[in-house]
Amino acid sequence: MPKKLTQLGRRVPLPQSPKDAKLEAVENPHPGSNYVVRFTAPEFTCLCPVTGQPDFAHFVIDYVPAKFLVESKSLKLFLSSFRNYAAFHEDTTLFIAKRAAAAIKPKYLRIAGYWYPRGGMPIDVFWQTGRLPADIWLPDIEVEPYRGRG
Numbered sequence: 001m002p003k004k005l006t007q008l009g010r011r012v013p014l015p016q017s018p019k020d021a022k023l024e025a026v027e028n029p030h031p032g033s034n035y036v037v038r039f040t041a042p043e044f045t046c047l048c049p050v051t052g053q054p055d056f057a058h059f060v061i062d063y064v065p066a067k068f069l070v071e072s073k074s075l076k077l078f079l080s081s082f083r084n085y086a087a088f089h090e091d092t093t094l095f096i097a098k099r100a101a102a103a104i105k106p107k108y109l110r111i112a113g114y115w116y117p118r119g120g121m122p123i124d125v126f127w128q129t130g131r132l133p134a135d136i137w138l139p140d141i142e143v144e145p146y147r148g149r150g
Contacts, residue, residue: 025068093125
């Protein structure tokens with residue numbers, strides 16, 4: 001049973017860091033059905049841990065829920081809490097994925113982090129956990145690789 005929701009329908013301040021953010025869950029209304037939930041965050045920002053300059057990413061998070069769903073307002077606040085948080089691309093991507101997986105314990109979860117160039121090179125990070133059920137159609141991510149201005 002998920003804990004009582006503390007953010008949905010309330011005015012809540014932006015968490016100061018992702019470590020302080022609450023990622024909340026709600027009961028899955030269709031726990032006996034396999035289906036995919038997709039969250040897309042095309043304007044994610046955090047800070048470079050070396051220079052303090054902003055880093056930008058486009059995230060796609062797909063999951064097949066079991067008993068719980070990610071409550072979307074808490075996810076938005078969680079992702080926004082990275083704005084003033086400094087971490088490398090790999091750490092940030094896996095931090096997000098592992099917190100989501102811990103919050104809802106899905107049957108399957110994958111994250112695709114498409115990071116814009118740092119030092120002239122884009123760094124894309126992918127991670128998944130669980131098994132994709134055989135009866136699931138998982139759409140392509142459909143994020144174009146970075147091609148510069150060309």
